[in-house]
Amino acid sequence: MSISVLIADDQALVRAGLRSLLGRARDIDVTAEAATGDEAVRAARATRPDVVLMDIHMPGLDGLDATECILADVPGCRVIIVTTFDTDEHLFRALRIGASGFLTKEFQADELRKAVRTVAAGEALLSPGVTRRVIEQFARRPPGPEARSRIEGLTAREHEVIRLVATGHANAEIARLLFISPHTVKTHITNMINKLGLRDRTQLAILAYETNLVRPSGYW
Structure with a gap:
C-alpha cells in the first residue's frame, strides 16, 4: 500500500x-x-x-x-x-x-x-x-509540575525507552541496547504515547527534555 x-x-x-x-x-x-x-x-x-x-x-x-x-x-x-x-x-x-x-x-x-x-x-x-x-531550546526551560506529573506513571522500562527515543535512537538500536525485541520497543512507545496523550514519538522526545529525563549532552 x-x-x-x-x-x-x-x-x-x-x-x-x-x-x-x-x-x-x-x-x-x-x-x-x-x-x-x-x-x-x-x-x-x-x-x-x-x-x-x-x-x-x-x-x-x-x-x-x-x-x-x-x-x-x-x-x-x-x-x-x-x-x-x-x-x-x-x-x-x-x-x-x-x-x-x-x-x-x-x-x-x-x-x-x-x-x-x-x-x-x-x-x-x-x-x-x-x-x-x-x-x-526545550532543555533550557525548567520543567513545570504538570510536565513532571505526566511521567510519574511510567514504568522503569518505559523510562529507559523514552530516554533512548529522545537521544535519537531508532527502534532497532533501542532493542539491542535493552536486550528486547523491536516489537517490544514499538509496544512500549505506543503505550507511552497513548498513556501520555501524545501524537507521536517526536512529542515523546520533547517531553523527555522538558522533564529533564534527558540532558542536552545526552546523559541522564
Missing part, C-alpha cells in the same frame, strides 16, 4: 520539484497539491493524506497555522515542515503543535523519500543541523 502525500507550497516550481522527486518512489503517491495554507487544509480534509509536506510562509493561513488545523481535523496524518526558514521560533512552534519532522530545503532526493517513509511509519525526523538547537 502506497503512502499518500499532500504537497503544500506557494511556489509552483517547488511543488513540481517535490512531486518529481517523490514520483520516483513506487511506494509514495502524491495525491494533492496546495498553494496556500487554506488550500492545504481543504485538500487534507478531502484527501486524508498520510503525510503532508508543508511550507511555512504561504499566502493567507501560514504553514504552521495550517498544520495545526490539519492535525486537529485529520487523525493519523503526519506533517513534515519543509522550508528555507529554520529559525528557532519556527522549529519550536512546529514541534509544539505536533509536526512530526522538520527539513530545510537542502536535502537530497533520497533524503526526502526517506523522510516521508520515516514519518509515515510513526518515527520522528529532524535535519541534523537543527536537532541540537531544538534539544537545547
Whole structure:
C-alpha cells in the first residue's frame, strides 16, 4: 500500500520539484497539491493524506497555522515542515503543535523519500543541523509540575525507552541496547504515547527534555 502525500507550497516550481522527486518512489503517491495554507487544509480534509509536506510562509493561513488545523481535523496524518526558514521560533512552534519532522530545503532526493517513509511509519525526523538547537531550546526551560506529573506513571522500562527515543535512537538500536525485541520497543512507545496523550514519538522526545529525563549532552 502506497503512502499518500499532500504537497503544500506557494511556489509552483517547488511543488513540481517535490512531486518529481517523490514520483520516483513506487511506494509514495502524491495525491494533492496546495498553494496556500487554506488550500492545504481543504485538500487534507478531502484527501486524508498520510503525510503532508508543508511550507511555512504561504499566502493567507501560514504553514504552521495550517498544520495545526490539519492535525486537529485529520487523525493519523503526519506533517513534515519543509522550508528555507529554520529559525528557532519556527522549529519550536512546529514541534509544539505536533509536526512530526522538520527539513530545510537542502536535502537530497533520497533524503526526502526517506523522510516521508520515516514519518509515515510513526518515527520522528529532524535535519541534523537543527536537532541540537531544538534539544537545547526545550532543555533550557525548567520543567513545570504538570510536565513532571505526566511521567510519574511510567514504568522503569518505559523510562529507559523514552530516554533512548529522545537521544535519537531508532527502534532497532533501542532493542539491542535493552536486550528486547523491536516489537517490544514499538509496544512500549505506543503505550507511552497513548498513556501520555501524545501524537507521536517526536512529542515523546520533547517531553523527555522538558522533564529533564534527558540532558542536552545526552546523559541522564
